[in-house]
Amino acid sequence: MGYRVAVVGATGNVGREMLAILAEREFPIAEIAAVASPRSTGSMIEFGETGKMLKVQNIEHFDFTGWDIALFAAGSAATKIYAPKAASQGCVVIDNSSLYRMEPDVPLIVPEVNPDAIDGYTQRNIIANPNCSTAQLVVALKPLHDAATIKRVVVATYQSVSGAGKEGMDELFEQSRNIFVGDSAEPKKFTKQIAFNIIPHIDVFLDDGSTKEEWKMVVETKKILDPKIKLTATCVRVPVFVGHSEAVNIEFENELSAEDAQKILREAPGIMLVDKREDGGYVTPVECVGDGATYISRVRDDSTVENGISLWCVSDNLRKGAALNAVQIAELLGRRHLKKG
Template structure:
């Protein structure tokens, strides 16, 4: 017997990817409900490449009683309304928004990194999915942290416009087209022109001059890997449609070299090490798009500190940074706790 599973926000970029990944991974679902706002009610979504069509239901009128899990991709405001309702009805919520990530009663999970932490989900019947840039970074950091204990991380991100949703992708496309035909490249969603540009600003500014996106990377990494790790982040939006990249500098308590790090990363779950010292011997976002792996390249020693290395980390932010991680959490929840499927 399989699960009854819900995807809320199924018409958005991440929600559609959740539906596709459930089909790709042959998630053991007896029934799937796809939900969205009243505007999308009655539309149909294809269940991966199966040819099976799912009719979109209005989340306002959906009864979650009797459903096992709900993957939420509806943003913090809607999650605030619907997550407690679903959780109270016995349907475990796996939430992609930032609403519950720092709630001490809600586990923040990356299955390759802190699977055992999911055991605390029963307090609120809610599990949080981390920020997309945090998710791929902690996959890279975890095996190295286990080997030599990380003291400090300095990261600069190169985040694609899909992290801002469909409207972000549309703005990059429209601006690029307008520039080629001589029309103005008007910034509507982003604070400055994104086409042929980079913007060192994601989310709102905080009192200390950092942005909320940077704050998320700091506090989420600490919650997942340990409070003692020091993290400094600079988050930048770049004119890439899909795929986040990160330049990460890591300082360790114990000895760690680039050669050691490569040996560890080569065997680590969820990671593909592609690191050749030649033209093209590294991974870029366009190559990671559509893949599940977190790719690591450019691993090298940092000669300015003792026990320091640098590395380049790339992942599809719609998959490992959001939809894939949510589905992996659902699989983990099933294996450890619900155990309905054979």
Template sequence: MGYRVAVVGATGNVGREIMQILAEREFPCDEVAAVASSRSHGTEVEFGDTGKMLKCRNIEHFDWAGWDIALFSAGSGPAKEYAPKAAAAGCVVIDNSSLYRMDPDVPLIVPEVNPDAIDEYKKKNIIANPNCSTAQLVVALKPLHDAATIKRVVVSTYQSVSGAGKAGMDELFQQSRAIFVGDPVVPEKFTKQIAFNVIPHIDVFMDDGATKEEWKMVVETKKILDSRIKLNATCVRVPVFVGHSEAVNIEFENELGAEQAMEILREAPGIMLVDKREDGGYVTPVESAGDGATYVSRVREDPTVENGLTLWCVSDNLRKGAALNAVQIAELLGRRHLKKG
């Protein structure tokens, strides 16, 4: 006996990826509903590679009664309006927007990092999925924090355009083509030209000069991993279609050498260590695309602090940064709370 699962935002990049991953991982679904806005009503989306096509249902008229889990990837607006309605009807919401992440009554979950926190979901019947850049970071930090206690993290991100949705991917493609044929380049989705360029600006600016993306990494890491960790982030958009990369500098309370850290990372859940210290002996976004792992490379000691390490972290932002993590939360929820059969 399986679950009745609604995928909200089913026509978007993350929604389609959720469909793919539900099928790939053989999530126990008795029924799957593709749910989207009224403008996508009737649009067909494929359920993974099964060949099964699902017609999108209009979220405005969707009856949440009798559905077990709703995987929301439709943004904060629809989440604000419809997630409480689904939750009130007894359907557990797993939301990929930023809306509920810092709500003290909503658990913010990365299953490899803080699975026990999911037990708090009953307060609102809503579980939050973290920001894409935070998700891969905390997967890499967790086993090292357990071993030597992290004091401080400085991270610079290199985030792909798919983090800005289909419009971001389209803009990179169109601008790249325009440059090659000599057409004018007009930024629309991004604040500056993204093709053959990098933009140190993701989301809106805040009063202290940080962007909201950078703020998210700080507060989400504290909520998921440890409130005592000090973190400083610089988030940069780069001309890559899929896959976020991060250069991470970590300062520990206790001694942890590079070789010991690599041994720990080799055994850690969700991590693939690829660190050959030779030409090509590391992972880039191209290799991570389509994979669910968080890849770690370039692990080395930082001689500028007493107990410091530096590493390179890469992951498919549409997968571990969004869709895969949401499905893993659903699997964890099923194991701990929504047992069927």
């Protein structure tokens, strides 16, 4: 016996990844539905590598009554309309958009970090998935915070174009090809050329000079991990198709050496420590694609503060940063509350 699961936004990058991961992890499913906008209605999409093809259903006419879980990867505009509808019809919504993350009565969950918070889902029947850059960061921070209590975090991100959707990936490909043949590389999706370049700007600018992406990392980390943690972020778009990287500097209240941090991270859930301190003894975005782990490398002491370390953090943003985390939330929900599979 399994769950009736709807994937909303099934034809997008994250929606397709959700379907793939549900199949890959053998999530207990009695029935699966692929749901998307009217323009995708009637098209066929594969359910992972099972060979089973799903006919895409129109979100405007989909009835969530009797469905157990809806994984939303449809963006904030569609989610604002259809997530409350699904929730009111008794279907638990796990939403990948930013719409509900900071709502006080909606849990914001990374299962390795704050699983107990999921119990609050009954207030709205909605659970929020964090921002991609936040998800991998808090997985890395959690075991270190438990060991030595984090005071302050300074993070610089190197975020792939897939974080901006299919349009972002297409723009990097097209600009790269055009540059090689001498054609124009005018930006459309991004504010400046992304091919062979980096852009220190993700999402809109706020009054204090930070961007909304940077603000998300601050407030989401506080909500998921600890409101006392001080965090500053600089979020940068880089010409990488998939995989977000982060250079993280952490200051602690208590003493924690790099060696001790390595031991802690080696045993922590969801983390793979690859830190050989030699040529190639670290993980890059290309190597993490298709994997669910958060990879940690370059762990070292920071001599500029009394108790501090620096590290390098890499993860597949379409997986742990989005689709995988959503499926892990569904698995946690099943174990703690729905109990069908």
